[in-house]
Amino acid sequence: MSLNQRRRIAASPQTSLWTQTHQLNILSANPSCLELVPEPVSDLDMGLAEQLRHTQAELQRYRMLYDNIPSVYLSLDVTGVILSVNQFGANCLGYTREQLIQQPMLKLFGESEKQRLADEFKALLTDAAESAVKCGDFRLNCPLSQIKWVKVTLRFIPDYEVHKPVIIMLCEDITAHKQAEDTWRANESSRHTLIHNEQHNQVLIPDKLEELESLTRLKEEFISTVSHELRTPLTNMKMAIQMLGIALRKEQKFEGNTEISKAACYFEILNNECDREINLINNFLDLKRLERDSQPLVLETIQIQQWLWQVVEKFKQLNFHLCQQNFSIKIPHSLPPLACDSSNLERIFIELLSNACKFSPPDTAIIISAEKKANNILLQVINSGVEIPSTELPRIFDKFYRIPTNDPTKQGGTGLGLALVQKLTQQLGGTITVESRSNRTCFTIQLSLKG
Structure with missing residues (x-):
């Protein structure tokens, strides 16, 4: 051992010898004597975890409801760029959600519609009122879309925390209604032309024939209008019924409550009947569309x-x-x-x-x-x-x-x-x-x- 090494040992405090000794004792200890004591989990932590799980479940349910609302729902920034879209809406437009996000919403509409819609958008931002603005009917320009015409409603939503306002755009399908109008105009034009030709040839059309044409036209208009007018309130009813269901499930902890049990039964009736009416209208409109014209297949x-x-x-x-x-x-x-x-x-x-x-x-x-x-x-x-x-x-x-x-x-x-x-x-x-x-x-x- 060198002189320097002996000097360092001599200069070391006694605690070093104690530490070395006890370290050896610990290392040579029987492993069965060592154990890990878990840190106790407090009731507060468990409560917070349960609350977080419940909140995540509710958020997931709201997301599912949003994705399946039978209309096109878009959220936009103040420049008109798409921030989000519900899954049902993306499917109707013929895109995936990823293809739509960060794209300008004007890209979805025909060239003749863009300026009119841009003016409505600017007017909404100028007014900045928290109320819905019905902008009117607009023609889409989406090659793979199931719908061609939509009724557009915009709403300005300010964000007071981060100062980033959002614009909500609702697009409701009115394609069948517009096509019925076009058919009616074409029939009117053909009828006037026919009458003119018949009068020119001094041949009168029997009044029975005119009444039949009128009744047929009125029937088609009535069916198309009623179907679309029923769709909007039913959509709102469905959303309200779903919210009622969430509220009822929160109250289920009061077991044996007769009034809550009755309310649950009424909820099931409302939910089932609303679904039946929505399916009836959707099936009817789809069937009329298939009978009228054949949509291109996406193979x-x-x-x-x-x-x-x-x-x-x-x-x-x-x-x-x-x-x-x-x-x-x-x-x-x-x-x-x-x-x-x-x-x-x-x-x-x-x-x-x-x-x-x-x-x-x-x-x-x-x-x-x-x-x-x-x-x-x-x-x-x-x-x-x-x-x-x-x-x-x-x-x-x-x-x-x-x-x-x-x-x-x-x-x-x-x-x-x-x-x-x-x-x-x-x-x-x-x-x-x-x-x-x-x-x-x-x-x-x-x-x-x-x-």
Whole structure:
């Protein structure tokens, strides 16, 4: 040992020797004698965690409601750039949400509409009043959009905390109403031209014929106007009903309260009837649109096995109160991909699954299957425990037709679902058939693999 080393040892305090000794004792201690004592969690921390979880669940529910409101909802900054859009609205416009965010909202409208809408936008910012401003009707310019005309409402929302105001834009679909107006004008022009020609040739049109034309026109106008006018209040009613449901669930901790129990029953009635009316109007407008003109298909390659599983799971999550049956999917792994409009095909399956759940007893089987046959794909929805009388089968796809006394769960229906399914299948270039015997009903869709 060197002299310097001996000097350093001699100069070290006695505590160093104590530390070295005890460090050796600790290191040589039996590991079983050492244990970790968890830090106690306070009641306050647990309460805050539960409150956070509850708040996150409510925010998730509000987000789901916002995404599924049957209108186009946009939030904009003061320059007109899109900050957010609900999922239903993005789908209607033919875009993903990512494609719309940070884009100028004027990009969605026709060239002839942009200046008029920009003037309304500037006027709203100048006034800066917290009230809704109905700007009027505007034509869209979205190639893949399901809608062509919208009624626009703007509202200025100031943010007092960060001084960044937001403008809310509501776009309601009025395409059918505008098309009815165009049809009426065309019919009027044709009628006036015909009358003029007939008068020129000194041939009078019988008054019965004129009355028939007038009645037909009035019927189309009435149906189109009423359908669209009903849509807005029903949308507001649905939102209010959902908020009522949230409030009722908060009150459920008071068990045995008879008044709350009655309110819950009334809520279920309101919610179901509102859904039924909204589905009726949506199905009716979609059916009229398909009968009037054929929309271009948006083809994509679908892997049937994965796609069908996702559709069924989505249906079960959104209709958990209705799904009391046992679902199974039977699809061979070797099934080739299908080129198809997935949005229309999903609409078909959602309607068929809803129909199967409504008319099948609880705990019975619902089978979804697919197979290749020649150059076609056969897709089937089979439900057991119910049979449609053979005398009713020829009318199963008629509009507003319901099978008499064949609704064991009393779910009701619009009478338009299967008519819409048939029209959508035809638009995809396919066919749909139904068989019902031996207490079993099977809907079969045949689509070509050639796309």
